[in-house]
Amino acid sequence: MLKKYWPLLLLCVSPLLLAKQVALSFDDGVNPDTNPAAKQINQDILQHLKDHKVTAIVFPSLIKTGTGEGLSLIADWGKNGHKIGNHSAQHVNLNKAEVTLTQYLDGIDQAEQSFKSMTGWTPRYRFPYLKEGDTAAKRDGVRQWLQAHHYQAGDVTIDASDWYYNQLYQQYSAKNDAVSLDKLKKAYVDHVVDRAQYYDGLALKTLKYSPKHVYLLHVNAINAAYLGDAIAALRQKGWHIIDSDTAYADPIYQRKPDNLPAGESLVWALAKAQGGKGLRYPAEDAPYEKVNLERHGIWVQP
Numbered sequence: 001m002l003k004k005y006w007p008l009l010l011l012c013v014s015p016l017l018l019a020k021q022v023a024l025s026f027d028d029g030v031n032p033d034t035n036p037a038a039k040q041i042n043q044d045i046l047q048h049l050k051d052h053k054v055t056a057i058v059f060p061s062l063i064k065t066g067t068g069e070g071l072s073l074i075a076d077w078g079k080n081g082h083k084i085g086n087h088s089a090q091h092v093n094l095n096k097a098e099v100t101l102t103q104y105l106d107g108i109d110q111a112e113q114s115f116k117s118m119t120g121w122t123p124r125y126r127f128p129y130l131k132e133g134d135t136a137a138k139r140d141g142v143r144q145w146l147q148a149h150h151y152q153a154g155d156v157t158i159d160a161s162d163w164y165y166n167q168l169y170q171q172y173s174a175k176n177d178a179v180s181l182d183k184l185k186k187a188y189v190d191h192v193v194d195r196a197q198y199y200d201g202l203a204l205k206t207l208k209y210s211p212k213h214v215y216l217l218h219v220n221a222i223n224a225a226y227l228g229d230a231i232a233a234l235r236q237k238g239w240h241i242i243d244s245d246t247a248y249a250d251p252i253y254q255r256k257p258d259n260l261p262a263g264e265s266l267v268w269a270l271a272k273a274q275g276g277k278g279l280r281y282p283a284e285d286a287p288y289e290k291v292n293l294e295r296h297g298i299w300v301q302p
Helices: 002-012 038-051 069-079 101-115 136-148 162-174 178-207 221-236 244-248 266-273 286-295
Strands: 020-028 057-060 083-086 121-125 131-133 213-218 239-242
Touching (some): 038 221, 057 069, 069 083, 101 121, 162 213
């Protein structure tokens, strides 16, 4: 009987329930003491988010923001209605043998002391480099500490190379190369959409459904310039942009793969745990972007 009315039922379903969903997250922050453009970068990203009615989450690291005016720039995120998480004090790689568990946990706690009084603070932790430990003792030790200190998930499901495109953006900007910047803008927007599509496809293959994604971006110059265009392109491709709390309510963020070394995009890690083959290298390094850049007339040595 239901089959007879199935087409009508589909028409009654809200398009938002069928759309792919993603929250935007931004790592690191910028330090005015070392980057004269820091304040402008921060303001421009916040303006893009406001213009496009997007609520995001930022994961600042003290070594990236500094302890002076950079903290006030992070505070501006909370004042503008965004969430503020924790990305550690020193931004160290937990997968390196010389990084001890005690040292690492001290870094999480130190950063929390600087951010927890800010409007928008939420106890979510983002691992620097998405590295969660090269040994079971370090991996499980951090997980236990985070649980004991009432931290919630801070994972990502969509990784990207905005850091690499940002390097090119800075090079072309320094030369006032408007032609290359125009090409780069188109290449970058395509990259942002492509990475979302790739990881959603991997999720469909691995999980058999499209989760509420969290996208990893950075507080940097290229997003200050082109974030609005990237948001518009995602929406044009059928992505509904949600806030981080809505995304993290998805059951996928309760899953903790036992991979060693641990970490990376959660979708990637779950695929790896299932023995997935042909996975892109999780760091999303520059060589992957050669084809996309050349398609837009940009020739670089990856």
